[in-house]
Amino acid sequence: MSRPVRVRFAPSPTGPLHIGGVRTALFNYLFAKKHTGVFYLRIEDTDQNRFVPGAEHYIFEALEWLGIAPSETVGKNEKFGPYRQSERKELYKKYVDLLINSGWAYYAFDTAEALDSERKQHEEQGKTFIYNWHNREKLDTSLVISEEETEKRIAAGETYVVRFKTPVNETLHLHDIIRGDISFETNLLDDKVLFKSDGMPTYHLANIVDDHLMETSHVIRGEEWLPSMPLHSLLYKAFGWEAPEFAHLPLILKPIGNGKLSKRDGDKLGFPVFPLEWKSEEGVSSGYREKGFFPEAVINFLALLGWNDGTDQELFSLEELVQKFDLSRVHKAGAKFDPDKNKWFNHQYLQKQDDESLAKSFAPILYEKGIDTDFTTITKIVSLIKERANFVSEFWEMSNFFFEAPTSYDEKAAKNWKEDTSALMSELILVIDTIDDFTSANIETNVKDWMTQNEIGMGKVMQPFRLSLVGALKGPHLFDIVELIGKDETIKRLEKAIDTL
16 A cells, blocks of 8 residues: 555534444444554534534444544544544635636535526426536636626625536546446536535535545545545545545445335334434434443444455454455445344354353342342353343343242143142152252252152153243253252242142
């Protein structure tokens, strides 16, 4: 690479950070780390009408939680600061003046009413109105009025915009790292607005100026920005600057059918599309953190939405992703979001957690339910149930019988309680009561010896025994349950089942 790698994530603070934006940040982070470069974050808040309080803080908190925080941003290593575009407002006027003076831009004084009228006229003729080379000299622009008249109108406070003067009859041959060579005909492009009379630049101008001044080497962004690539390339040419390399990432698609993944899809199918919970007047939108996902699992899942390393490997640490990441292996086609696969990744990372840390996460859930159990017991229970869990929040449902005796019995399972079952369970109580070494293995040996000596079939004892303790035919190894709830509780539950069933 010809220059040091500097890449950026440049979100607008207009609401919560969508998971698609998180993936863009992740791919920029991985690329920067892979090439020992810099990953920085710039807040693009030039559109003050869409600014949402709290959104900027949310973005920083989300990236911090995910472990992919930028090394330069607002209030942190501001080498090329400020890192908020609204605080850079004064410098953009200088650059728009450069474009006007070099003939790459012009003033346009068209009113909203005049433009609406033009659009309607085009529609009546079955055409689409495009503001570009074929009509810019017929409209109210500095291309058809004198310099003196232009200056007079600006001085009088007349509303205007500055538009880019797109070249005529040119074919742009551009290269995208992911999509390869792409061609654009300049005659089909419109003359985008770069600057408004209120002193604020549009996204296009601010983006290019800041990427240049902040020495951005690669622009890695979503596919939705691909149509902006010709304008941005022409702006670099107009300023006489070296353009960064471009890479446009594929869309994250809905789980069912095509189309970009939206919050509505998450609400409908019950999965989050935001990293953290977001509260607004419209209500509360769930987040991955609050749903109990591990940040490492979210990162791993997102990395494989549109990229793979060419092998069948699916589980990667962040360090492995950095080592293996390559933009050339990013797919062009959209990546379908799979909620079940999303949970599968969390399951894998839950299994990797040690029992003590999971017990620490489970303990507050028990505390809320008024259950006071020693940490060693909680840790042991976690070790028995975690294999079937996707989230720590599922632990209670999977283990409540360790802490509370069943108040009801599964109807289907209760049908296995035959005429002789109560007598067998009464005998089992006597066996249990005589065991001194109350460990799982020893209890199992004693019970099975009794069954063998009396020629009692496994099904006749084991199913009603489990039903008595759990209330259903579920749970980990039966004798592990017996050991943990203890002799007295085991006998008490067996007696209750005999009375009830």
